[in-house]
Amino acid sequence: MEMQKYIDILKTQVKPALGCTEPAAVALAAAQAAALLQGEPVRVQVDVSPNIFKNGMRVGIPGTSSKGLEIAAALGVLCGDAQGGLEVLRRVNTSYTQQAQQFVTEKRVLLQVEDQKGNFYIRAQVTGQNGDESCCVIEKSHTNVTGLWLNGKATLLQQAEQQEDNTSWLLAELKDLSVADIRKFAETVEFEQIAFLLDGVRVNMDMAAYGFEHTLGMAVGQGIRALEQQGILQDDIANHAKMVTASACDARMAGVNKPVMSSAGSGNHGLTAILPVAVVCERLGKDEQTLARALAISHLVTAYIKEYTGKLSPICGCAVAAGIGASVAISWLYGGNDQQLAGAIRNMVGTVAGMLCDGAKGGCALKLAAAASEAVIQASLAVHDIIIDGTDGIVEADAEGTIQNLGQICMDGMRDMDHEIINVMLK
Secondary structure: OOHHHHHHHHHHHOOEEEOOHHHHHHHHHHHHHHOOOOOOEEEEEEEEOHHHHHHHOOOEOOOOOOEOHHHHHHHHHHHOOOOOHHHOOOOOOHHHHHHHHHHHHOOOEEEEEOOOOOOOEEEEEEEEOOOOEEEEEEEOOOOOEEEEEEOOEEOOOOHHHHHHHHHHHHHHHHHHOOHHHHHHHHHHOOHHHHHHHHHHHHHHHHHHHHHHHOOOOOOHHHHHHHHHHOOOOOOOHHHHHHHHHHHHHHHHHOOOOOEEEOEOOEHHHHHHHHHHHHHHHHHHOOOHHHHHHHHHHHHHHHHHHHHHHOOOOOEOHHHHHHHHHHHHHHHHHOOOOHHHHHHHHHHHHHHHOOOEOOOOOOOHHHHHHHHHHHHHHHHHHHHOOOOOOOOOOOOOOOHHHHHHHHHHHHHHHOOOHHHHHHHHHHO
């Protein structure tokens, strides 16, 4: 693959996100549809695929004390920035929140599950006070608008949205690569071309700091810090990565009105792909250039895995995609060779492959904490040549085959898993 394509992938996959990306995508669809109307919106109907529904049920919405897709849709209609991408809700304030809550209370938001349109589908239909109806459809990824209609007539998609749609073929080329290819790119690309990745460390560390300063959600980060202070846990690299990553997730899942840097369309993926790597770099005394190269590995491996497991899936992408990406990057920081980087992937798959995704919520901090610490531990084992055997379970002798097996389990073996998870959650 040409070096510029790697850079293009990084620029499309590593973006700021305000709040959980599934509610943000719903708000974006509602905002895009509402922007087509001349008069005030009076109601919105949102149809979402099961994965979107699952991930939006119990997650906090930035700038509010509310949770869920209904309030996200109402805010998108009332104050969403249609051009804001995953920061669509940056205009939220107390007044808009009150209006949105009234919108929901008056049952002017209808939310339905659409299970016949694939695993990533959002359709928002907004009715105006004069009877006009507008519609926006988002498919395949969080900001990929594939259709806009006003009173049944299609409108022209904006150039930026068309470009977003065109990235799918670029991401598909990742499947032709090896982990060694990604490592070679990260080592040879000019630092200035990937320096922007350091922005993710700043904003994600800022979210972690906020989580330490305020008791939010389950306060997992604060809890781990207390365990260290009590001597129950040691202040080692794995536990520090666990603590920092959990703290950022505590704040994000609670709906703190601050952005994080996402990876592969997910803010929690971004926390997992970035923070453990940054912690290891800091503890090892590495410079910013080394950190940027490690982050490039982490993000690209994450995107690579997501091409096999799907944008949304029944398994926790923070663990089995971003966690693996972070582990490969950490192996590289420890001086691992290609066999040891592949070993980190095999170890991680052998450890966390069965972690289910039961929706975005405060409890995700526990899963991110586990993924962060395991990323450090399994990388450390791999560089000491302690690597799971290539005939164990779904693990193959090579990294690429292991990832393909993971994708097969996720896409084929767990095809109906989300429906069962949602049925349990709805009880």
